[in-house]
Amino acid sequence: MGTSVGKILKYAYCLAFIVLAWFFLYVRNADTMFFLQDRGWWNSTSLFWNDCMTVPGGLLAWTGAYLTQFFYYPALGSSLLIGLWILTFWLAKWSFRIVDEWSFLLFVPMAALLCSDIQLGYWVYILKDVDYVFYHPLGLFAALLLSVPFWTYLPVGEKIQQRIALAWIPIVAALFYYPLGVYALLAAVIVAVQTLSNSPVKGRNSGQKASLLRGGLVGSVLLLTLWLVPLLETAGTTLMRPDQPWMYGFRRFELDALHDISLEIPFYLVLIVPVIFPLLGRLKAQRLLLSQSIMVITAVAMYYCLSARDFTDYNFHAEMRMQRGVEECRWNDVLREAAKVKGPVTREMVMLRDIALINRGELCSKRYAYNNESVQPTTVSDSIHLRICDQAADLIYFNFGETVFAIRRAIERCMHYGYSYYTMRMLTQCALVNGEMDNARKYLRILGRTTFQKKWAEKIQCFVDDERLMAESELFRMPLKLYNEGSELVGTDDKYVELTILKKWMYTITNDSEAQEVALGCAMMMRDQKCFWSQVQQYYNINQGKPFPTHVQEAMLFFVYELKFPGVNLSYVKFDDRVVERYKAFFNRLNQYSGKGMNEKQIGSALRPEFGDTYMWDYCVLREVQTN
């Protein structure tokens, strides 16, 4: 095997991994990575530093949280993360003296880490780790760095080198357990394996007995280290359960009774595979065909696993894009995203789309042109079932002017999953709408200590200085209006975000035309005819002369002529001819299909291409309001 081939191979491996990682991280999951950073949290205060440092792995947490920020620009974050992995590869290769031809195997733990980022699915909403993306890559890098056999470079005899190596096992664990958590223990294990694998098998000190003795000694030191260091170093802490010290920093996917081991596999690989790295150093370069066959198999397996575990559910990604669109007031993008969805949508998508329609004043004229057929979010291995209140309830509540409920949901999430940039922004916005300026100042002061949210904080500061500006701002205009026009109630949402909003607004009588359209739209969604007619009357009162929106006209015809709502005089309503024509055509066609003996589902499907954008179709086919 020629050296030049090897050199080419190692660069080819690196390139292959870079392409693979870039594809899965950036091309396929830029929205997820942005989301992960947005639900992360780092700031330059000593409070945050102290918070991190009180538990094992604190330095990793702080640094991980800092670097995770960079996914604010997913390309930048991806580059940094891949860069760290490539650095880790070179470090391992150099440290363990892995020959070029076998070096692709070193990417296995990095691929596992890559997998850990893209397989999460809806777990992204309930991760407690604000540092998730970088914590483990940094941990792996640190463990490999600390296990570099520096003693072999010291100008001392072999025996002393071996003693230093042996002493380094407890030292590395004891010194670095608090900054690095479980990764300091990993370093100790690798050093032990390294020590054993490098011990002379043949030569003047060889002999089975000596080897066994040495193995026993190293093993004993290692076991004592792994047992005692976490135990002693966490003896006085009150921040963790007594059963946690040994695996502190290891990511477990537990939520009450749920435990998804499949999501933990990458982290097991990260802890196990590097332990055999020292043994890879024994593999020689001679058998090119064998080594390259294994490398190809590894690469294919890697790609296959990543593809299989990549969470590609369309709605999951669309929800994240829509959430961001709503936050940034990009209403057209939100509606474009809603229009692109082929299949049924989640209730959160419905609500986010409705927020965009409300802000464009199109709730009652275009809502049923979009798909309202709903499904529950698809979850990884059915391991979790999330509701809107766990996802973006605060964002939705805020945009409907329900700032107190938004604050409640935001704070509850902080309690469960920690503070995040997203939550802090949301709390700031709610405080501003509520007129709690001192509170808003507090949040902005903290956001001002972050790297990428500083700009947002500076932008928002003008509303603290002059709250009148809010009424003209795209971000605050509608929430402020709905907050002011909404009625004051006392109650709770019982975790039903959509139902809470719809029920409140369908009964709200307001003289503001934009807010009234929301009330009218909610009455239609709830299919409450009494509320609907009250709202129709109110619409008429405050919009004298203005035609009713398309869907309202459809609903009026449908309720009066089909559902026979009594006592309504429609003679004063000027209907759009096309609405009337379509209404008649809808029921002609419906009766026609019904006469053919088609069942409800078949009729619904048959009517959809022509009438799927009408209120009648929605009412007759989708039947009940689904809420989540």
Place this chain on the structure above:
Amino acid sequence: MNVIKTTPPKGGWGVFFLLILLAACSGHPSLPSSYTQMNTEPSIWPDYVGVTIPPNIAPLNFLVDSVDDVVAEISMVNGQWSMTYGGKGGRVQIDESEWHEMLASARGKSLSVTVYTKKDGKWRAYKPFNINIAAEEIDPFVSYRVLPPTFVGFDELSIRQRNLTNYDETIIYNNNQITEGIEGQCINCHSYQNYSTDNMMFHMRLQHPGTMIVSDGELIFVNLKTDEMISPAAYNSWHPSLPIIAFSTDHTMQSFHTREITKVEVMESASDLIIYDVKNNRVQTVLSDSAEFELFPSWSPDGKWLYYCSAHYEYRDKYEDTEELLAKYKTLQYNLYRISFDSGTMTFGEPELIYDAVGKNRSAVQPRVSRDGRYVVFAEGPWGLFHIWHISADIQILDLQTGELLDASAINSSLPESYPSFSSNERWILFESRRDDGNYTRTYFAYFDREGRLHKPFQVPAEDPEFFRLYLRSWSRPELMKEPVHITPRQFYEKALTEPVKVAGVSLSE
């Protein structure tokens, strides 16, 4: 370092030389040689301008916003000596030992603070303000719950204690030690007998429920719920000399406003009073009128009276209709009462109204009695019992001799105040307030002088003066203590894993 004036303090040459020595050894900033004199007092955070503090409190570090540099000159009002302090980022951070020396020499007098700020290369000197040092000390420890301003989640909750003479904070119990999943463990209602920790308690709810009681230094874990009680024991007060704890037992409801920035309404749909005999493990009913919602029992320091608050409410259909109550939550207002107690027979007298808050369309809760039995401090709000959520809630002090309220305007703000209590020497009033930002509860202390006057309160000092501005957790339900809790968090944790002891017996009221 800068010692500007050289007249020795009255406290003696020892203090004077010690201050000089200390100052010489530490990096005290110099005063600016030229500056513009302002006619106003500086705007500092926390606001310590003109406050009265105990002579054993930790240094009152503070900061000035939007300046490049700051120097504060602290001197005796009579000008005997002065010291200068500065710090990073507009902070003034005072050396602890020097501070205590200063307080010792100024006990019963005042310190004068002159603040110099630098902005864009130009110095300004502000009008000096005083910090008054009372003669009476405050109990050296305070314990409190630390939690995000949450509503129903309890993932992250701890009871901590802070040494008020410095900045040391330790954990009494942290629910992270034990909780699993997202439900969490609620820990609440910590209290002490006579400000000492050999007899203390707190409740645990949800996971590993029960009541942790330290009785003469021994830890016991009790299930304070019997069939006769409407709920597990809740708000409580230790009898000052007997091993008896008075509790309210209650059905709590919590609802949310949709627009009001008070955000939350907490209501009790039913409540009674009981006492628990710690040594005999027995419960005795004190008050259980279904039309009276009795709450927040509090013993008088002589142990002869049990103070409490009660709201009168009769359900329309004679059953506990929470929907009905929710619709009428503003009518649920509490008066203050007391009931006599005969420790020989363990019997109670008849309820006596001591403050008619309802007559003023207000609601008075959380009474605490001063050591001499003359004053009752309490929280008063528009309705209900959780006044920390009510914007207009204030601290009030009732003089039982005159039946009149004292002027408490000096300690109240436009934002909520709640949960007041007296120090063991009754010269200090401790309370919680949301005056900083409206949302995060902080602990404040106010001097209550012998003439019954209240002085401007001050926030519990923090080593980093910006701490409470950035801190995203509340300090709630503060309680003063003479000493720290001796039971370790680990001991509480291990006890919590055991099965709580059931109450041995119940005595119904006469």
